[in-house]
Amino acid sequence: MGLMDDLEPPARALIRMVRDAERVVVFTGAGISTECGIPDFRSPGGLWTKYRPIEFQDYMSSAQMRAEAWRRKFAMEPAFRAARPGRGHNAIAHLVRIGKVRNVITQNIDNLHQMSGVPENRVIELHGNATYAHCLDCGLRHEIDDIRMAFEATGEAPGCRACGGIVKTATVSFGQAMPQEEMLRAEAATEDCDLFLAIGSSLVVYPAAGFPLMAKRNGARLVILNREATDLDPYADLVVSDDIGSVLEPLSTLNN
Incomplete structure (x- = not known):
């Protein structure tokens, strides 16, 4: 049996969508880091x-x-x-290395994407860095x-x-202005992608949570991977409600 045979149907669909895409943007929230010991x-x-x-x-x-x-x-x-990078971080770093993921937009402040091997210039930190x-x-x-x-x-x-x-x-604290340069970079990356993966975010904090809909309006396919339902699920091409690390880990085996 191959890898795909061992996966649940939503996870299989995710792998197919990533394989078919050319310009993937990943958007991450706290859910990707909870298995690393970072509190939500x-x-x-x-x-x-x-x-x-x-x-x-x-x-x-x-x-x-x-x-x-x-x-x-x-x-x-x-x-x-x-905290050390989890399975999800490592899978995303692999997709960056093989040229599949262009940018990682994150609401997280834990520096784990950089620790996993994603170059600094590929990480767009909307809420800054606590390190x-x-x-x-x-x-x-x-x-x-x-x-x-x-x-x-x-x-x-x-x-x-x-x-x-x-x-x-x-x-970035409550009441503090969002970083303008990072917001502009995130907008440009979102508008240019053909697949937008929203991972581990409740998608309730704006303006950051507006990026999935921006990608969708620009013709990209939208995947939402989160343990809990989000208000944007009806707009997604694929919704995966499962353990984030388990779903993303197989992506580490993909080749470009």
């Missing part, structure tokens, strides 16, 4: 059900809120540091370990070592 903040019992998210304006205006944000960051850091920080005034990069040392010494969120400005993880 929105799920029951997730961080946002325990703590109210800190709004960007509160972070900017309150030293107390900045300290609380860093306290939460350091509490979650062991899980982020221990480092930067100054909101001068843009200087700051390493998380350096900030932790300063925070533990004083109990206060440290300022930029170069200009004294406010330092924040390189992520």
Whole structure:
């Protein structure tokens, strides 16, 4: 028996669609990283059900809120540091290597796509990256370990070592503007693809969740792979509601 014979019909259909496509764009959300130990903040019992998210304006205006944000960051850091790419990340990296996937657009901030081998210039991070920080005034990069040392010494969120400005993880907070360059890159990639794979996203956070419909309007086929139903399922050419890693893993055997 071949690989295709062992797969459920939706997974077989996914492999056929990827084989037939020439310009694939992958869009990922938290669901692809849960098997790696990264929490899904929105799920029951997730961080946002325990703590109210800190709004960007509160972070900017309150030293107390900045300290609380860093306290939460350091509490979650062991899980982020221990995480390694999962089966889904590795399958996507394979598709990038063989030239099948042009770009990976992600809502995730965990850096796992890059760790799996996807080149930096192929990853479009809509919500930033939590593995480092930067100054909101001068843009200087700051390493998380350096900030932790300063925070533990004083109990206060440290300022930029170069200009004294406010330092924040390189992520997009509630109330913070989306990164314009990344949004433009994501739009261009979406408009150029012939297959759009939305993986592990509830597709409720806009404007990012608008990309699947943008691809569909431009003639691309749309696949939604998520454990739970989404509001965009009726627009998809294929919906797969199964374990993400198990469904994507066979794609690692594809050749261009």
